Amino acid sequence: METEKEDEEVLLQVAVDALSVGSVYALISMGYNLVYGILGQLNFAHGDVYTVGCFITFTLFVSGVNPILAIIIGVCAGAVVNLIVERFAYRPLRKRGSNRIAPTISAVGIAYIMRNIVQLIWGPQTYAFDLQIIPSKTIQVGNAYVGTLQIWILLIAVLIMVLMTMALKKTKWGQAIVSISQDITTSSLMGIKTDRIIAIIYGLGAALGVIGGILFCSYYGFIYMGIGFAYGTMKAWMATIWGGIGSLKGAIVGALCLGIIETFVGAYVSTTYKDVIVWLVFIIFIMVRPHGLFPQEVAEKV
Amino acid sequence: MKKRLLSIICALALTLSLTACGGSGSGETTSADSTSETSSGDTSTGSTDGDTIRFAVAVPLTGDNAEQGMYVVNGCQMAIDEINAAGGVNGKMFEMVTYDDQASPNQAVTIAEKIAADPTIEFVIAHINSGCLVAAQDTYIDAGLSVIGTVLSMDELSDYGWDNFLRMCLCNGDSAKILIDAVMEAEDVKNPAIFYANDANDLSACNLMVEYLQDKYGFTNIQTETFNPETDKDYSAQIDKFNAAGVDCIFLACEYSPAALLAMQSHEKGFSPVFAGISNNNPAFIELGGEDVEGVYTVCGFDSTDQDADIQNFIAKYEEEYGTQPNDCVSRPYDSMYAIADAYQNGATRDNLAQWMMENTNYEGTTMDFRFDGTCDDQLARTYILQVTNGEFQCITSKSLDELNAGS
Numbered sequence: 112m113e114t115e116k117e118d119e120e121v122l123l124q125v126a127v128d129a130l131s132v133g134s135v136y137a138l139i140s141m142g143y144n145l146v147y148g149i150l151g152q153l154n155f156a157h158g159d160v161y162t163v164g165c166f167i168t169f170t171l172f173v174s175g176v177n178p179i180l181a182i183i184i185g186v187c188a189g190a191v192v193n194l195i196v197e198r199f200a201y202r203p204l205r206k207r208g209s210n211r212i213a214p215t216i217s218a219v220g221i222a223y224i225m226r227n228i229v230q231l232i233w234g235p236q237t238y239a240f241d242l243q244i245i246p247s248k249t250i251q252v253g254n255a256y257v258g259t260l261q262i263w264i265l266l267i268a269v270l271i272m273v274l275m276t277m278a279l280k281k282t283k284w285g286q287a288i289v290s291i292s293q294d295i296t297t298s299s300l301m302g303i304k305t306d307r308i309i310a311i312i313y314g315l316g317a318a319l320g321v322i323g324g325i326l327f328c329s330y331y332g333f334i335y336m337g338i339g340f341a342y343g344t345m346k347a348w349m350a351t352i353w354g355g356i357g358s359l360k361g362a363i364v365g366a367l368c369l370g371i372i373e374t375f376v377g378a379y380v381s382t383t384y385k386d387v388i389v390w391l392v393f394i395i396f397i398m399v400r401p402h403g404l405f406p407q408e409v410a411e412k413v
Numbered sequence: 414m415k416k417r418l419l420s421i422i423c424a425l426a427l428t429l430s431l432t433a434c435g436g437s438g439s440g441e442t443t444s445a446d447s448t449s450e451t452s453s454g455d456t457s458t459g460s461t462d463g464d465t466i467r468f469a470v471a472v473p474l475t476g477d478n479a480e481q482g483m484y485v486v487n488g489c490q491m492a493i494d495e496i497n498a499a500g501g502v503n504g505k506m507f508e509m510v511t512y513d514d515q516a517s518p519n520q521a522v523t524i525a526e527k528i529a530a531d532p533t534i535e536f537v538i539a540h541i542n543s544g545c546l547v548a549a550q551d552t553y554i555d556a557g558l559s560v561i562g563t564v565l566s567m568d569e570l571s572d573y574g575w576d577n578f579l580r581m582c583l584c585n586g587d588s589a590k591i592l593i594d595a596v597m598e599a600e601d602v603k604n605p606a607i608f609y610a611n612d613a614n615d616l617s618a619c620n621l622m623v624e625y626l627q628d629k630y631g632f633t634n635i636q637t638e639t640f641n642p643e644t645d646k647d648y649s650a651q652i653d654k655f656n657a658a659g660v661d662c663i664f665l666a667c668e669y670s671p672a673a674l675l676a677m678q679s680h681e682k683g684f685s686p687v688f689a690g691i692s693n694n695n696p697a698f699i700e701l702g703g704e705d706v707e708g709v710y711t712v713c714g715f716d717s718t719d720q721d722a723d724i725q726n727f728i729a730k731y732e733e734e735y736g737t738q739p740n741d742c743v744s745r746p747y748d749s750m751y752a753i754a755d756a757y758q759n760g761a762t763r764d765n766l767a768q769w770m771m772e773n774t775n776y777e778g779t780t781m782d783f784r785f786d787g788t789c790d791d792q793l794a795r796t797y798i799l800q801v802t803n804g805e806f807q808c809i810t811s812k813s814l815d816e817l818n819a820g821s
Contacts, residue, residue, distance in 0.1 A: 121657045124682070128649030135647075227475060235479035237670045239701045249681050256682040331646050332677055333670065333701055337477050341644045377650030382638045383611065385650075 120254040125378045126371075127255050133370025134265035135327050136346045140354070140362040141271060142319030143347035148357025149292040149312055151211055155218040156196060157320055158343025159225035162336065164189025164321030166233050169240060169334050178242040186321045193317035194310055196221050201313075202306065222340060229336040237335040240328040264326050271319065272359045288312060292357065349393060355403030364404055465508045466501075466757060469528045470538045471521065471549075474513035477643065481541045481742050485563060486511055487735055488746030489538055496750065502757045507750070510534065514545050521545035522552060529556035535763040536561060536753070538746060543567035543614055546578075553577060559767035561753065563746040567614045568621060571790055577767045579785065581749045582741070583794045583814055585618035585666070588691050588712045590625050591812045593664065595798040596689045596710055597630060599809070602662040606636040606655055606686075608648075608675060609666035618666040618691060636660060640671065648675050649682075656684045665690030672709070673702035680705050696738040699801055709801045714741030715780035716797045716808045723779045741780075748778030790814065 143157045168185030172178050200221050204213045248259045279285035287308045290298040299305045320343070327342065328334045346369065354365025372392055377385045397403075470489055472482035486509075493507035501507065510531075512524040521540060528534050529552050536559040540546045543565050550573075553560050560578045562570070568586040570578070583591075596602065605626055609619035619637055626632045636658050638651040652675070655663060663686050665672045672693045679685065689710035699706060717728055717738065727747065731739040739747075753766070755776045761769035771785045782793040795813040799806040 121653055124653050124656075125650065128647075128653065132647050132649065230475060230479060235477075235483065236697055237480075237701055238697075239703065249683070251683070258681060331674060333646075333674065335670070337643075342646060345644065374647075374650050378653050382640060382651055382654075386641055386644065 121378075123253065124255040125374060127252075127257050127261075128378075129371040129374035130265070130367065131258065131261035131330075131370070132374055133367035134261060134268055135323075135330050135366075136350050136370055137268040137363040137366035138264060138271070138323030138326055139320060139343050140323075140347040140350040140366045141268070141275070141359055142316040142323060143344070144351045144354070144357065144359060144362040145275075145319065146312060146316040147348075147351055149288055150309065151356075152201070153211075153215045153218065153348070154316070155215065155340075155344055156221040156225060157316065157347060158324075158339030158345075159222040159229070160193050160196065160317050160339075161189050161320030161324040161343060162229055162339035163192050163225060164317065165324040165328055165334055165338065166229060166336075168242075168321070168325055169238065169328070170233075172242055178244050182242070182322075182325060185325065186318045189317040189321035189324075190314035192225075193313045197310055197313040202309075205309075222344070226336060226339065233336065235336060237333050240332055240334040242325070242329060245329065258330075260326075260330055264330060267322070267326065268363055271322070272363055275319075275359050284308065284311060352397060352403055353393070355405035358403070358405040361403055361405035368404075464505055465533075466505050466535050467508045467510060467531075467533045468536045468538065468753075469510050469512055469531075469534050471512045471514050471524055471528065471545075472538075472541050473516040474511065476515050476517075478516040478541060481564065482513075482516075484740065484742035485538065485541060485746045487731070488563070488739070488743040489750050491731060491734065491743075492747045492750035492754075496754050502754045505757075507754070514540055514542075514549075516542050516545065518542075518544050518548035521549040525549035525552035529553065529558065534558065536766050538563055538749070540565065541742075543570055544612075546570070547573075550575060550578070557764060559763075559765075561749055561767070563749045564742050567617050569617060571788070575789065576771075578789050579767050579770055580790050581752070581781075581783065581794070582714055582745050582791065583796050584790065585614065585691055586621035586625075587814055587817055588796045589618055589622045589664070589666075591796045591817060592689055592691060592710060592712050592798060593622065593625055593629075594812075595810050596662065596664075596687065599710075600662060600687050602687065604658070604660050605632060605662040605664060606638070606658070606660040607664050607666065608651060608655075609637065609639050610642040610668070610671065611639040612642060615666040622664050622666065640667075642667065642671065646671070646674060648678055651675075652679050652682055652684055655679075655686070656682065660686055662687040662689065665693065667692065669693040669695040669698035670701065673698055673706055676702050676709060677705040694799060694806065695740050696806075699804055699806070706801050707804070710809075711799050711801075711806075713797045713799050713806070713808075714794065715744045716799075716811065717806065718808050727779050744780040748781050748783075751778050752776045752783045 143154060146152060146154045164185040167188045168181045171181035171184055200217045201214045204217060245260050245263050250257045250259065279289060287303045290303055291305055291308055295305050324338065327338065350366035350369050351362060353368050354361025373385065373389055376388045380388055470486055472485045473479050474482050489509055493509055497506045512528065514521040514524055528537060537553060539560045539562060541564050546562060546565055554577055558577065562578065562580045564582055565580055566582060566585045568584040570580060571584060607619045607622050609615040623635050623637065626635055636655065638654060640648060640651065665688060669692065672690045676688055691712050693709065693711040694713035728739060731743060752774060756766060756770050756774055771787055774783050774785060776783045781795060783791050784793045786792050792815050793813055795811050797808050797811040800809050
């Protein structure tokens with residue numbers, strides 16, 4: 112009887128952990144999903160671009176700048192970096208009518224370049240990261256521990272999803288984005304300045320990424336040059352496929368699914384073979400639902 | 414036209430910035446003093462006359478392991494700056510050429526071939542990842558190059574029987590034994606567990622720790638949990654399992670960053686076992702973990718708290734030049750270079766350096782001593798057990814390989 116109770120307590124803690132991990136992935140995934148869903152480009156530079164924004168925020172904060180101001184500047188910097196990358200690495204390929212593979216390869220190159228630039232400026236060290244905005248307290252619920260930061264992260268992810276969805280539906284530029292997601296050429300013929308709108312998409316994607324990255328770093332308490340690819344781009348990509356390409360709601364649900372599966376497999380099956388099992392589940396899932404849980408929301412609803 | 418020109422300039426700037434980062438295997442940096450000179454491709458500007466002893470340092474300079482690689486380079490650089498300033502070895506100056514193995518066995522083989530093709534290279538300070546060394550060794554052996562491993566700690570390297578290879582540090586298994594003995598003596602441990610990174614080196618260390626805990630202390634069913642060092646930063650599942658199993662001490666076979674995170678995340682869940690790691694002596698460990706790493710045990714190749722003037726001068730000089738405190742990834746290459754200089758001074762040559770040192774070296778360095786007794790392992794390499802106390806590492810005991818073997 113006592114063993115059963117202990118098992119239930121462990122299960123509750125694992126469930127809380129799974130939602131916490133998923134909510135961190137969710138924020139990072141939304142920016143990725145925005146670009147991937149609308150432009151159909153596998154943006155492998157997403158994580159490394161937001162790493163730049165996070166490091167700029169970190170540097171400003173440790174230099175004494177107000178943390179809110181540091182975050183705003185970091186978010187803007189991430190957006191500007193992505194605008195530059197879009198202008199010189201992606202747009203020329205788009206103008207030449209390349210297929211979707213070419214910009215993807217270009218993005219991989221940009222990811223490596225970004226990572227090396229980050230190493231050149233900030234070095235390969237791991238730094239402690241605490242902007243001291245949200246107090247990192249732990250609440251005990253029964254025998255389970257829930258961090259206040261985890262709750263904030265989930266709330267911020269949902270808030271951003273709601274704001275972005277409203278903006279896409281209610282604003283002129285939001286409608287232009289939706290139009291571009293359906294057909295760039297037709298959108299251009301309708302008078303939409305496609306280059307400008309696509310640049311906005313990249314800028315927004317990076318800005319969301321930096322916000323996600325800052326919360327990721329705050330949650331785990333560290334920052335280093337490798338936070339972008341392994342923890343950002345790959346997880347965001349999996350969450351996007353899981354939730355449905357082009358769906359912000361899907362980004363959150365997909366990220367939560369990924370977090371739940373990773374954590375439960377680690378807790379109840381094996382930490383050694385966790386990645387193998389998660390990928391196996393992922394492959395089976397996309398065979399059953401190749402378009403994810405919430406497919407093509409932006410493209411088809413308008 | 415202007416836009417195209419601007420695009421080309423930006424592309425060139427980005428490419429150059431990539432090259433400037435230390436680059437990949439095709440780039441190499443030649444340096445005879447602290448003012449490094451960068452060359453590209455095979456057009457290294459190193460002189461090939463008889464006034465220099467050129468050697469290669471093959472470590473990761475980019476990627477996740479770049480931090481450790483840079484420590485090795487810094488340690489070598491600091492030593493050769495001093496040796497060259499004092500007149501070199503028999504009038505010859507050391508000249509270092511760095512290669513980026515990216516912690517990848519494939520890349521390690523590629524750069525080993527480049528090093529082997531350069532007849533002016535006399536020896537190699539090679540790799541921080543044992544897998545890279547194993548992959549590249551055939552090439553080094555064929556080229557007749559001695560390979561000096563300054564931070565290679567996988568136990569199995571001692572069993573290969575290579576006569577061109579020397580290990581200037583204790584292997585993981587020996588360090589782990591000394592650590593376990595110290596922890597078992599200081600703490601009342603009833604249910605130990607192991608947390609390790611899922612790579613060859615740390616898996617090997619984990620197995621050795623389990624074996625030692627079973628054989629010497631009689632523990633059975635020791636829980637082991639792992640993580641992917643490249644993709645995992647959340648250890649909730651592992652912590653929940655340790656907690657549910659009533660674990661009261663976790664031995665860590667991983668770098669300092671995951672070790673600090675494990676301690677932080679454990680405390681957030683109200684779980685506070687004893688932590689003891691074999692690779693956590695980096696000063697950044699305390700900066701990262703803060704109060705959560707208070708009381709953590711770890712091992713180090715030198716005692717930074719030793720008030721010996723030479724050791725304190727070494728620390729002060731390193732801090733002045735590089736802005737951080739040195740750990741044993743710096744101190745071992747630093748003293749290794751002095752031991753190599755001593756060997757050259759006393760008759761070693763390119764053709765017999767490793768063999769000569771195995772049989773003849775008996776050198777007292779600043780932070781460590783060297784004697785090999787005909788083996789590839791430094792018998793005088795000492796492991797210091799440190800504990801984080803009031804935000805600083807404090808040395809609580811130490812033991813050399815000699816003493817460990819005498820006690821077993």
